[in-house]
Amino acid sequence: MAIRNNTATTIVGRTNRLSPRTSMKIGEVSQESGVGVEALRFYERSGLLGRPARSQSGYRLYDEAVLERLAFIRKAQFLGFSLDEIRHIISDAEKGASPCDNVRGIVRRRLAEVSERIKELQRHHRELTRTLEEWDEVGRAPGNICGLIETTEMQNPSPAAGRVVQKKLRKNGL
Amino acid sequence: MAIRNNTATTIVGRTNRLSPRTSMKIGEVSQESGVGVEALRFYERSGLLGRPARSQSGYRLYDEAVLERLAFIRKAQFLGFSLDEIRHIISDAEKGASPCDNVRGIVRRRLAEVSERIKELQRHHRELTRTLEEWDEVGRAPGNICGLIETTEMQNPSPAAGRVVQKKLRKNGL
DNA sequence: CTTGACTCTATACGCGACTTCAGGGTTTAT
């Protein structure tokens, strides 16, 4: 289980910032970054990391830059960017274009989405609360399957509201 | 594209409540309920609808009850139930047990989840807003890929925070 | 020299609620 640090057996066992390892194997990178080994390979396949050097036996050899790249990815994810968006940002940057304006726009849009989503959830919260209160009053409502649900009024009775709800939320990850 | 109402060519063209169609084909049910044809078959496979009668040629023939069932499903979805939960509720009801207590519990739990989710999103909203403000002050920050993101501080700098965030949100569909 | 921890590739699986496809048969309108 425990991952051994086998190149940097110098003085400090773990995260040793004093000796910048010029070539880390994937497990070390995983250890340092907190990103799983499989995820690292997945990122590489997805074009987020570029192809690292290889040892004679084919092992990936990373230099420290990858840690910054991973930190970048994590921060961007934290801000709500999808891996796809992140990939675009990186490739813009590598083409020399500053992606920052673009990024700013995305963040602004996401901010609007989050606001919207919060409002929806608050509405939903009120709806659920109201429903529970109604149920408490009614006790046991009549109905074929579950009177509680059947007597529930939807605020948005457009066809297939449920489908839409479930779907777009999952899609935006909000 | 336009779906024609072919059994109820009586007086009213569309939703004709005066002549209860005892047998609707799947397209009509779709039309009336707003649930897609494929979704209807999917619900049937998933055990949410039971097996409808069939015409000689194998077409599904629904009676009006299916519309109530679908309304039930939509409302339950609207309240945040998964199709799996809905299936359980229905099967409880068909066994004669009143699922309402169960349902009440689920709603209460979901209410708690929604509250939690709202809090998370509000935090996220503050985070995004703060970030945008910082960016506006800084103008153009230095950095390799996108200074804006690189200079962003994460409030929760635990490893792989992003992964966790993205994942559980998608999971709860909240 | 063996063991066990590590690495490699390629492929499949997981979630949830559907949608799409392939390859038919049926009904209805003109």
Add this chain to the structure above:
DNA sequence: ATAAACCCTGAAGTCGCGTATAGAGTCAAG
């Protein structure tokens, strides 16, 4: 009579972000 529009089944694909598995090679320590 024919074409459009509907219906059938069963399987596979979609979305995002990885995780898990299988089968094999590599490396360091005891």
